[in-house]
Amino acid sequence: MTDLLSLFRTMVRIRAFEDAAEAASQGGVSWGGAATGKPGEVRVKGPLHLSTGQEAVATGVCAHLGPEDLLTSTHRGHGHTLAKGADSTKMMCELFGRATGYNAGKGGSMHIADFSVGMLGANGVVTAGLPIAVGAAHALKIRKTGAIAVSFFGDGAINRGPFLEALNWAQVFKLPVLFVCEDNQISATTKSAPMTAGTNAASARAQSLDIEATRVDGNDVEAVSDAASQLIAQIRAGSGPRLLHAITYRQKGHVSVDPATYRKQEEVAEALKDDPILRARALLAQRGLGEQAARIEAEAKAEIDAAVAAASAAPAPDAAAAYTDILTTGEGMWK
Amino acid sequence: MTDFATTNTANEPRVSTLTYAQAAAAALQEAMRADQHVVAMGEDLGRGGVFGQYRSADGRNLVDIFGEERVIDTPISEATIMGAGVGMALAGLRPVVEMRVADFALCAIDELVNQAAKNRYMFGGQGRVPLVARLPIGIWTASAAQHSQSFESWFAHVPGLVVVAPSTPADNYGLLRSALQCGDPVVYMEHKELWGMSGEVVHEPVELGRARVAFSAGPSGRTDVTLVSWSRQVHVCVDAARALAEQGIHAEVLDLRTIWPWDRDAVLASARRSGHLLVVHEAVQAAGFGAEVAATVAEHTDARVARLGAPRIPVGYAGSLELESRVGVEQIRQSALRLLKRA
Numbered sequence: 026m027t028d029l030l031s032l033f034r035t036m037v038r039i040r041a042f043e044d045a046a047e048a049a050s051q052g053g054v055s056w057g058g059a060a061t062g063k064p065g066e067v068r069v070k071g072p073l074h075l076s077t078g079q080e081a082v083a084t085g086v087c088a089h090l091g092p093e094d095l096l097t098s099t100h101r102g103h104g105h106t107l108a109k110g111a112d113s114t115k116m117m118c119e120l121f122g123r124a125t126g127y128n129a130g131k132g133g134s135m136h137i138a139d140f141s142v143g144m145l146g147a148n149g150v151v152t153a154g155l156p157i158a159v160g161a162a163h164a165l166k167i168r169k170t171g172a173i174a175v176s177f178f179g180d181g182a183i184n185r186g187p188f189l190e191a192l193n194w195a196q197v198f199k200l201p202v203l204f205v206c207e208d209n210q211i212s213a214t215t216k217s218a219p220m221t222a223g224t225n226a227a228s229a230r231a232q233s234l235d236i237e238a239t240r241v242d243g244n245d246v247e248a249v250s251d252a253a254s255q256l257i258a259q260i261r262a263g264s265g266p267r268l269l270h271a272i273t274y275r276q277k278g279h280v281s282v283d284p285a286t287y288r289k290q291e292e293v294a295e296a297l298k299d300d301p302i303l304r305a306r307a308l309l310a311q312r313g314l315g316e317q318a319a320r321i322e323a324e325a326k327a328e329i330d331a332a333v334a335a336a337s338a339a340p341a342p343d344a345a346a347a348y349t350d351i352l353t354t355g356e357g358m359w360k
Numbered sequence: 361m362t363d364f365a366t367t368n369t370a371n372e373p374r375v376s377t378l379t380y381a382q383a384a385a386a387a388l389q390e391a392m393r394a395d396q397h398v399v400a401m402g403e404d405l406g407r408g409g410v411f412g413q414y415r416s417a418d419g420r421n422l423v424d425i426f427g428e429e430r431v432i433d434t435p436i437s438e439a440t441i442m443g444a445g446v447g448m449a450l451a452g453l454r455p456v457v458e459m460r461v462a463d464f465a466l467c468a469i470d471e472l473v474n475q476a477a478k479n480r481y482m483f484g485g486q487g488r489v490p491l492v493a494r495l496p497i498g499i500w501t502a503s504a505a506q507h508s509q510s511f512e513s514w515f516a517h518v519p520g521l522v523v524v525a526p527s528t529p530a531d532n533y534g535l536l537r538s539a540l541q542c543g544d545p546v547v548y549m550e551h552k553e554l555w556g557m558s559g560e561v562v563h564e565p566v567e568l569g570r571a572r573v574a575f576s577a578g579p580s581g582r583t584d585v586t587l588v589s590w591s592r593q594v595h596v597c598v599d600a601a602r603a604l605a606e607q608g609i610h611a612e613v614l615d616l617r618t619i620w621p622w623d624r625d626a627v628l629a630s631a632r633r634s635g636h637l638l639v640v641h642e643a644v645q646a647a648g649f650g651a652e653v654a655a656t657v658a659e660h661t662d663a664r665v666a667r668l669g670a671p672r673i674p675v676g677y678a679g680s681l682e683l684e685s686r687v688g689v690e691q692i693r694q695s696a697l698r699l700l701k702r703a
């Protein structure tokens with residue numbers, strides 16, 4: 026199902042999730058570390074990296090994946106996780122640090138994961154997901170499962186060594202892996218361009234290794250979906266790795282409590298006009314599907330409201346859980 | 361450990377004489393035969409590994425037995441060798457990840473410490489990373505400062521990792537087999553100066569986390585001093601124990617074999633019997649694992665404790681400089697005597 030309505034549904038679920046997570050994080054720890062607000066009222070703590078504005082990339086790519094396909098993500102992983110098929114309530118529980126969360130409260134936003142749908146985790150270390158995806162793809166190839174691996178990463182991630190290592194490895198072994206550069210043009214609080222040598226660096230660096238790369242407007246969900254569909258079909262047919270370079274925009278600060286004063290209001294205002302959800306909504310209206318779109322948006326909000334309510338009521342992990350799921354070897358020998 | 365099928369059909373475990381390197385190759389070979397999910401990867405594996413540890417006793421390279429898909433020659437990309445190992449493990453394989461020497465594993469430290477070690481906990485038990493990372497350690501004659509280091513204490517410090525350091529061919533066989541079954545990420549540290557050591561190997565797994573008595577105290581059962589060590593230094597301790605025996609001092613040498621989890625019970629029991637504990641390791645003494653053993657014994661027994669390791673200097677190239685980093689028999693003997701207040 027890759028029609029615009031179903032793509033729209035995924036995008037607005039992600040947006041609703043990000044908005045709710047952001048609201049629940051306000052009053053937590055400010056950018057710079059000082060505590061603000063009343064700790065008891067803050068339900069999402071710690072660094073919360075929102076993907077608001079980037080929904081079309083996760084949505085367009087994951088629309089072509091099944092649960093057997095494996096995915097590694099970034100620190101900004103809520104959208105990828107939802108798009109891959111995870112349950113919004115278990116995700117929200119994790120952000121709230123509840124025992125009922127996907128990671129049993131041990132991971133939080135930065136490590137959100139649902140292995141049951143092949144989502145192998147967000148990652149607190151920039152670029153770290155690429156070698157893991159390459160290994161997963163390598164295993165899938167050896168095991169001849171027919172599945173593929175996908176790795177999302179930011180435009181800042183291409184400047185760390187494991188990017189080159191992973192792309193080279195994938196090409197040398199002709200692995201079934203799609204690299205997706207989610208190019209929001211900024212890295213934390215610094216514009217990426219002056220920090221990155223070369224033009225169209227993500228695509229160009231892939232091409233230097235003879236890996237075919239496609240650049241796409243990352244705010245046009247149909248364009249992303251079409252491009253991803255083609256690349257994934259090639260990969261499934263045995264082409265080896267491909268790279269999708271999607272240009273998008275990060276509407277919020279680096280973390281939820283970052284006011285992003287390092288960029289101009291005019292720039293943000295201009296970028297907001299290109300919001301992928303606005304664009305898809307307008308298209309749907311043009312196609313006479315405005316009413317259905319409105320219903321889908323209402324459903325998404327209701328779903329996420331229910332997730333927040335469930336997460337608010339869920340229990341915190343027992344302190345004893347701090348000692349579980351570390352090692353099996355030597356368990357019980359002594360603490 | 362139920363998913364492990366042994367290929368041995370006889371009732372008695374097979375026994376053979378192998379080098380330390382061949383013993384590891386035999387363990388890997390038998391594990392690969394028993395479980396098709398076991399794969400090995402690293403630089404130069406196609407040539408049998410730089411130390412021949414991927415070459416079976418009959419001289420064949422494991423790649424010729426299992427094929428390039430399961431014994432994988434990789435680019436010089438340590439971060440991705442380790443990171444791919446994590447991904448492979450998550451996707452259902454049991455990778456053996458070769459780092460050539462422990463020193464180069466530092467290029468893969470994020471993948472080992474932040475990814476492999478943290479996966480299971482961070483994701484609330486969703487992920488398991490059953491990988492064995494082989495990080496050869498230790499001084500290797502005239503290999504100087506970047507090919508001679510022993511980092512076992514670094515990895516023992518990291519929650520989520522198992523750390524193993526075998527000292528004999530028998531243990532290199534048995535511990536590698538157990539490492540390949542255990543389901544946790546294992547930092548498996550072989551000593552480069554032991555590759556050629558020959559010995560009798562019983563083809564059976566050796567339980568992780570259990571120490572071995574490498575040298576027994578006197579026939580009376582009296583123990584004057586407990587020497588705790590691991591890896592190559594065990595052999596130096598045994599020589600020191602022999603020298604002490606000539607002086608009428610009965611030393612018991614315990615080979616920890618597994619640095620994490622380590623056999624605290626065996627060490628405490630021996631220290632209680634002897635009242636004197638000396639931990640000896642090849643690694644730099646400062647912040648070494650000997651400090652952990654010594655402190656634990658001090659906290660739980662009345663034994664007098666001491667530790668002995670290398671000075672905090674890089675390993676030098678010239679023989680005279682390298683020697684400064686080696687902990688020798690005489691030093692161990694002197695330390696034991698001082699501990700016993702007989703020096």
Ligand SMILES: Cc1ncc(C[n+]2csc(CCOP(=O)(O)OP(=O)(O)O)c2C)c(N)n1
Pocket residue numbers: 100101149150151178179180181182183209211212213217275
């Ligand atoms: C190895 C590493 N270095 C630095 C950081 C701190 N950090 C977190 S996100 C980030 C920016 C990454 O930029 P990009 O990959 O473009 O992703 P974006 O945040 O823009 O989505 C940085 C520097 C980190 N988490 N890991």
